[in-house]
Amino acid sequence: MEDWKRVVEPYTRPLFFAHSRMTRGKTLGVRGLVVDERERVLLVEHTYLKGWWLPGGGVDAGETAGDAVVRELKEEAGVIAREAPKLLSVHSNEQFFPGDHVLLFRVDQFEAGDMTSHGEIKNVDFFAIDDLPEDTNRGSLNRINEAMRGFPADPLW
Template structure:
């Protein structure tokens, strides 16, 4: 990421969230559990949020959630889905962002391509879902436990 963007992102991101809260009744986002042949899951470290997260982001106006999952996976990680993503769960994210909902998808078939994170992603790494780093975002950790450990699905992010 460029130096100027790294310096202003911590200030512009909260402003974007505040504007979104004030102007939107509901927001919709996707997170993607990309799983490789060895059973590892791909996580990203954002430049503007602490810890590791499932890749993902907002659904654009007029875009389907499946298309958003494929787009966000490509933009943030460079992975190009070669089969449709599979919807795993839907969650309310009221605790973090009033009116927000997150859909979790799983992608098991993909090929490598260029990422286009526009400076949003600091790192991309594969992890054993049963041995995650200590700083994985709570919501991402909970979703991975639901997928890989059979923990009952929570309606909340």
């Protein structure tokens, strides 16, 4: 139904990147590793990208990275953080978008709320780390393995 967004995304990406570069200079993104009481991790499936991802997005002008991850969790997954997010790692996203960096934050204390993003997220769910979807985004999978299984941190997203 919304697969058309995945078809047009590669064509609209350069426009998004150009806009981001003009309004942000170097870009900074955040991803949230939300872990529930059963040690399951939260993943989202976008309408415009293939696979499952850690929720997150760009840091807006005038916004801290911590505020951005809290906002993105609420928008994309309806997750309301009940603690300050903990910075886990910093990664270069040069392969996907030159000049971009992604910060990974962890949130363990949260409650469910309403998603405020409309049309961006197809599915939201928690998964055991031994039962992640086969199409989990490589960068997200790497961050989960680093944070939850003690794998060495890779500076590249």
